Amino acid sequence: MIHEVTRGQARNGEVSLAYEMFGPSTGEPLLLIMGVGAQMLLWHEDFCLELVRRGFQVVRMDNRDAGLSTHLTHLGEPRLSDLIMRPKAAARYSLGDMAADAIAVLDDLGWPSANVVGGSLGGMIAQTMAIEHPRRLRSLTSIMSSPSARIGRATIRTSMKVAALLKHPVNTAEEAGQQLIDTYRIIGTPADTYPLDDKWLEEIGALSFQRAHDPAGKLRQQAAMLAAPDRRKALAALRLPTLVMHGTADPMIRPAGARATAEAVPGAKLVMMPGVGHGAFPREVWPIMIDNICAIAE
Template sequence: MGLGAQLIQWDEEFCQLLAEQGHHVVRFDNRDSGLSTHLHDQGVPARGAPSAYLLDDLADDTAGLMDALGWQAAHVVGASMGGMIAQALAIRHPDRVLTLTSIMSTPGPSVAPPTEAALAVLMTRAAPDREAALAQAVRNWSIIGSPGFAPDPEKIAERAALAYDRCFDPDGTARQLAAIMASGDRTELLAGVRVPTLVLHGEADPLVPIEGGRATAAAVPGARLVTYPGMGHDLPRELWPSFVEEIAKLTTG
């Protein structure tokens, strides 16, 4: 999943739709999120200081998880920062990736800069308590979410409550953001990716604008780009059937 997001951001119903296509679906927390390892001793990254880790390290974490599962290779799907990690995994461990699906992501942070409003969300100070965190989540998703699909504030607040109660670590999110910024651009390296690749992106994404998806698809030889009018930086329930259909087409070859 993406920046600061936990595995529960992959909705169980969405995962079930993939499982119904015959897949064994595994969702997981990246380091510094959820119930994964948190680098508390690293503190909050100082401006200009070296990052505690890079996206390449998160890709290596993913390969390590596959080792623990006993999986030689897998169909890899990543959203936002997760898409960046999936790209890095395909670059660093090509034998572990059967297919690559990069959703609302980009080859590098400078390829598709966020809008001013979305950047303000990214830089919002962490909420001081649970109630404020839920209100902040509803507000933030109203800005970066999909303008073409009606938001469900109650559902957003419910998921935010689950995430807060499971793990609340804004410093970890800051370390992940530092990793994104320190990892540079993958465009040239993506030219060496040879696995079947799908790129899904919203045409109304303010956080990672559509140029990020176009650049990803252009960088990977033979990649297929599918864009969605009205989709922002989230995964609208109304589009799940299309996402699953596109992923299934990719994985079944």
């Protein structure tokens, strides 16, 4: 197993994008993009290393307004009322801008093209990359995502539970670790299906707090997601190996999002993971995920 990690910074105009690379340059290039407010760390290092073992050179990145990438604090904090009622007015940038950030990472790596895997908002960014930069993708994998923020969206009850949890301020790394655990107890895989890795989540939550704690940045990312147009018509024009994966128990982006994505892209493969929730993928389903990623990338 290769454990060496190479760190880099790419640039897209004023935005600097932090990334980490695993594996030798001889591996098939694969880029991992994470979701709203999440840092690259939520792509478990062991998951990345297993992909390396299967023949990939793996890069995980921090989106703008997350982690060690640029935080666009000068753009201000969107109002919650605008996020709900007027998302286009709330948006400070677009999914197209975030897709261009990921392309800048490919450029910095010297990758003419790559297999792109995105989770949640990251899946929406990956879809946008495929639409706007089709020659840069070898394959597209969209996980726990949707072609529109309005398809498969969370129930009011789930949204209220998450909002109630996140309204409590986090002031220490320890509190951040506990908040991440509590968040995935709401949106993650139910404990009676697969147990949460509380220890890992606590560590990642604390480390993420130390790298960057930016609730306003998360809102700016949400605004970009909510303001984006429905991508189904554009996805229908893709001619690209496409994999769509989703948990049947995902309460944050419900399975309708996966079905709509797979139905939109010609020839897309849909893989539903029974009992799996949103994010923090249980180790028990890694073999299914990685086998399918490998198959679509070949």
